[in-house]
Amino acid sequence: MARQRLREARRWARAGAVLRDLQERCAAPVERLRQVADAMVAEMRAGLASNDSEGDSGSSVLLKMLVTYVDSLPSGDEKGLFYALDLGGTNFRVLRIQFGGKEQRIVKQESKTVSIPQHLMSRGSNELFDFIAAALAKFIASEGEGFYLPEGMQRQLGFTFSFPVKQNSVASGTLIKWTKGFAIDEMVGKDVVAELNKAIKRQGVDMEVTVLVNDTVGTLAAGRYVDNDTVAAVILGTGTNAAYIEHMDSIPKWCGPPPESGNMVINMEWGNFRSTHLPLTEFDVALDAESLNPDEQIYEKLISGMYMGEIVRRVLLKMAQDASLFSDNVPLELEVPYILRTYHVLMMHQDTSPDLRTVGNKLKEVFRIEDTCFKTRKLVVDVCEVVASRAARLAAAGIHGILKKLGRDVASPDKQKTVIAVDGGVYKHYTFFAQCMESTLRDLLGEGVASSLVIKLAEDGSGTGAALLSASYSQRLQAVDD
Ligand SMILES: Nc1ncnc2c1ncn2[C@@H]1O[C@H](COP(=O)(O)OP(=O)(O)O)[C@@H](O)[C@H]1O
Ligand SMILES: O=P(O)(O)OC[C@H]1O[C@@H](O)[C@H](O)[C@@H](O)[C@@H]1O
Numbered sequence: 001m002a003r004q005r006l007r008e009a010r011r012w013a014r015a016g017a018v019l020r021d022l023q024e025r026c027a028a029p030v031e032r033l034r035q036v037a038d039a040m041v042a043e044m045r046a047g048l049a050s051n052d053s054e055g056d057s058g059s060s061v062l063l064k065m066l067v068t069y070v071d072s073l074p075s076g077d078e079k080g081l082f083y084a085l086d087l088g089g090t091n092f093r094v095l096r097i098q099f100g101g102k103e104q105r106i107v108k109q110e111s112k113t114v115s116i117p118q119h120l121m122s123r124g125s126n127e128l129f130d131f132i133a134a135a136l137a138k139f140i141a142s143e144g145e146g147f148y149l150p151e152g153m154q155r156q157l158g159f160t161f162s163f164p165v166k167q168n169s170v171a172s173g174t175l176i177k178w179t180k181g182f183a184i185d186e187m188v189g190k191d192v193v194a195e196l197n198k199a200i201k202r203q204g205v206d207m208e209v210t211v212l213v214n215d216t217v218g219t220l221a222a223g224r225y226v227d228n229d230t231v232a233a234v235i236l237g238t239g240t241n242a243a244y245i246e247h248m249d250s251i252p253k254w255c256g257p258p259p260e261s262g263n264m265v266i267n268m269e270w271g272n273f274r275s276t277h278l279p280l281t282e283f284d285v286a287l288d289a290e291s292l293n294p295d296e297q298i299y300e301k302l303i304s305g306m307y308m309g310e311i312v313r314r315v316l317l318k319m320a321q322d323a324s325l326f327s328d329n330v331p332l333e334l335e336v337p338y339i340l341r342t343y344h345v346l347m348m349h350q351d352t353s354p355d356l357r358t359v360g361n362k363l364k365e366v367f368r369i370e371d372t373c374f375k376t377r378k379l380v381v382d383v384c385e386v387v388a389s390r391a392a393r394l395a396a397a398g399i400h401g402i403l404k405k406l407g408r409d410v411a412s413p414d415k416q417k418t419v420i421a422v423d424g425g426v427y428k429h430y431t432f433f434a435q436c437m438e439s440t441l442r443d444l445l446g447e448g449v450a451s452s453l454v455i456k457l458a459e460d461g462s463g464t465g466a467a468l469l470s471a472s473y474s475q476r477l478q479a480v481d482d
Helices: 002-025 030-049 125-141 192-202 215-226 282-289 298-303 305-323 342-349 357-367 374-405 425-429 431-445 461-481
Strands: 079-087 091-100 106-115 155-161 165-169 172-175 207-213 230-236 240-247 263-267 418-423 453-457
Touching: 002 305, 002 374, 030 374, 030 431, 079 125, 079 215, 079 461, 091 125, 091 461, 106 125, 106 461, 125 192, 155 192, 155 215, 155 461, 172 192, 192 207, 207 215, 207 461, 215 230, 215 240, 215 263, 215 418, 215 461, 230 374, 230 425, 240 298, 240 374, 282 298, 282 305, 298 305, 298 374, 305 342, 305 374, 305 425, 342 357, 342 374, 342 425, 342 431, 357 374, 374 418, 374 431, 418 425, 418 461, 425 431, 431 453
Parallel strands: 079 155, 155 207, 230 418, 418 453
Antiparallel strands: 079 091, 091 106, 165 172, 230 240, 240 263
């Protein structure tokens, strides 16, 4: 018995050592976050100055700081029926909105979400776009009461594409590289609007793509539609990214006449950020090496939904191997990459039951680990907390970087309000993450400055924003034709 207790004590000591090491390596104190924010600003400047950032995925510049050709955001006067197609990392959505101008704003809106079959993420581009166009055709066929298309008008579509694109105009652009779980090699370098248009034609649908935007740009447009003080948008979903409104005189790589507004929305593609100040662990290094895009999107792999669950799994696997945390043999499912979703992590992390019953159920459901004791469940929660806290704090540092670049990290004499629109399944559903990110931002800014900063959920903003931009740019084209 005594030997058994000794063995037991040693096991817990080893498991505890893995946790303490993780806590040390994931530590993101405020001073380190300030260094991350400063590094983000430096990379923003580099991406705005370097032309090679726009082109190939092999460019030396970390942040592509992509010019979006969106130089003016919705005025609120948008009128008419517009469609949007929002292709994200996990789902895609089709939506239609009847805009009623300044007074009526959004008169009616309908949408349908479709999860993207895993196999379509790595097959041919025709299969992916035919699948999307077929869903779009079906959705258009269900257009009912309350949506009015003027006689002879073609239906118009805003296309939100949540991957890095080199824009050639507001309505066309070529795929620079895939990220998250996509890997359709033959599509890299192709014009994504041309691919969609061909698939729409194959469906016999008469529709024109009037804008191509990143989901951060769509979210920014949607944020601005409800609050004129919106200056940036952040996505914390399957992947992560940010867009913001830059002044033309701060974009050295821009050549040609400046747009009338004097502003340009920049798609930062901040997921590709990296810095020696980022707290990386052996688990992050191994995850990156075994990912679809090794050595890329390092910041994204630390903070977004596709990866948080996988990091937690890797830590639990080490605890199982080094300390026989769950039993003498390692459960087979614990070795399966990406079997643990961020969705599971938030469910376990936010378990308030006295015996952590939800944690026990998730361990059973995902890894077929039965009869865990409270101490084991508590350790699992502690691992979730470390991974989610690091992610949320690093996201706050990124936002602090944008505020610094815009000079909005200091108190303004007129107490100017700054709004940042945020969307994505992690921010929307992972309450602890959102709260930790916002409290970290307050620590970084200080209460004075933080009191004029608003972080606002722009629910499904990327699709709404794409429809809005489709409306505002087609009206702009109309004005030019008249
Ligand atoms: N309750 C939840 N429901 C759906 N996704 C969630 C939830 N909680 C966290 N997530 C995470 O959010 C990500 C999906 O983000 P979302 O913005 O919905 O899709 P997309 O990235 O395709 O735009 C996934 O990585 C998922 O793990
Ligand atoms: O909405 P999602 O799928 O989480 O995408 C967020 C970001 O994911 C990144 O991987 C893409 O490079 C960005 O373009 C995108 O904005």
